[in-house]
Amino acid sequence: MKISPALLDEIVRHAIEEAPNECCGVVGARAGDPLQAAVVYRATNTAASPLRFEIDALEVLELNNKLEGEELCVGAIYHSHTRTAPYPSQTDINFAAHWPGVEWLIVGLGGDKTEVRSYLIEAGRVTEVALDEGAP
Numbered sequence: 001m002k003i004s005p006a007l008l009d010e011i012v013r014h015a016i017e018e019a020p021n022e023c024c025g026v027v028g029a030r031a032g033d034p035l036q037a038a039v040v041y042r043a044t045n046t047a048a049s050p051l052r053f054e055i056d057a058l059e060v061l062e063l064n065n066k067l068e069g070e071e072l073c074v075g076a077i078y079h080s081h082t083r084t085a086p087y088p089s090q091t092d093i094n095f096a097a098h099w100p101g102v103e104w105l106i107v108g109l110g111g112d113k114t115e116v117r118s119y120l121i122e123a124g125r126v127t128e129v130a131l132d133e134g135a136p
């Protein structure tokens with residue numbers, strides 16, 4: 001998807017604030033090819049864990065309704081890996097089965113510098129997709 005440096009920065013700030021626990025949230029996007037990221041909404045990692053994240057189903061529903069009200073869709077679900085590389089874990093791959101077509105954006109805080117990568121995960125197959133820094 002296309003995402004502005006300001007929105008990427010919001011996601012990275014969230015990851016740094018939640019560390020050492022994983023953060024999570026959604027990126028609302030305008031339909032199109034590629035999707036254009038429009039807003040970032042934080043969610044609560046109810047697992048409050050450095051190893052995994054969980055979002056309450058009700059919160060997902062509320063965020064989804066909020067985005068629909070703004071004529072946006074869930075473009076990506078983001079979370080952080082505070083110790084490991086920004087590559088989907090097996091848990092992520094399993095969870096992604098519930099969200100077909102949604103990009104999987106991961107902030108990696110484990111390396112020398114912060115890395116943000118995005119993936120499509122379909123039928124258990126992980127494909128990295130470009131994050132184009134476009135205007136909001």
Ligand SMILES: [Zn+2]
Binds near residue numbers: 089
């Ligand atoms: Zn993960």
